Amino acid sequence: MRKVSYRDDKGRMYEFITNNFEISNEEVALVYKIRWQIQLLFKKLKQNFQLHCFYSETENGIKTQIWITLIAQLLLMVLKTKSKTKKAFSTVAALVRIHLISNLEVFWVVENSRRTYTERQKRTKPPNMQMQIF
Numbered sequence: 001m002r003k004v005s006y007r008d009d010k011g012r013m014y015e016f017i018t019n020n021f022e023i024s025n026e027e028v029a030l031v032y033k034i035r036w037q038i039q040l041l042f043k044k045l046k047q048n049f050q051l052h053c054f055y056s057e058t059e060n061g062i063k064t065q066i067w068i069t070l071i072a073q074l075l076l077m078v079l080k081t082k083s084k085t086k087k088a089f090s091t092v093a094a095l096v097r098i099h100l101i102s103n104l105e106v107f108w109v110v111e112n113s114r115r116t117y118t119e120r121q122k123r124t125k126p127p128n129m130q131m132q133i134f
Contacts, residue, residue, distance in 0.1 A: 004028045045069050048076075048093045083110045 004016045006029040016028050023031075045051045049069045054062045080092045087095075092110055099109045 044089070045073060048090055049073070079106060079110060083107050085110055 001017055001019055002021060004018055004025045006014045006016065006025050008014065008029075014029060014032075016032055018028050020028070042051075049072060051065075051069055054065055056062055056065065076089065076093055076096060079096070080087070080089060085092065087110065095109050095113055096106060099106070102109075
């Protein structure tokens with residue numbers, strides 16, 4: 001095992017542990033960075049596509065389920081990008097999931113559906129909601 005120290009462009013110091021003695025410190029940091037992006041991708045898949053369990057016990061079945069989920073992820077990213085919406089990815093995924101069997105155009109659903117948050121009007125004095133006893 002070897003301990004690798006690496007300083008990035010912004011001056012932050014990172015330390016990694018590796019058993020590969022043939023690559024440089026920069027390559028170790030790059031490998032960890034790429035692996036972290038893969039971890040974030042699978043976290044996103046688990047959160048948005050309920051990829052918590054596999055429906056098959058065979059290697060082919062598991063690969064098929066992962067590929068289908070990745071394709072769905074890609075299609076939703078294309079939809080989000082082409083519709084130029086500022087909605088979160090999870091919101092776009094939920095909208096498509098809700099309206100999947102409806103006869104509405106997907107771009108219209110993403111662009112025109114919105115959550116409405118009404119701001120409460122500030123009152124100068126509290127309302128008299130309590131019944132007067134005396």
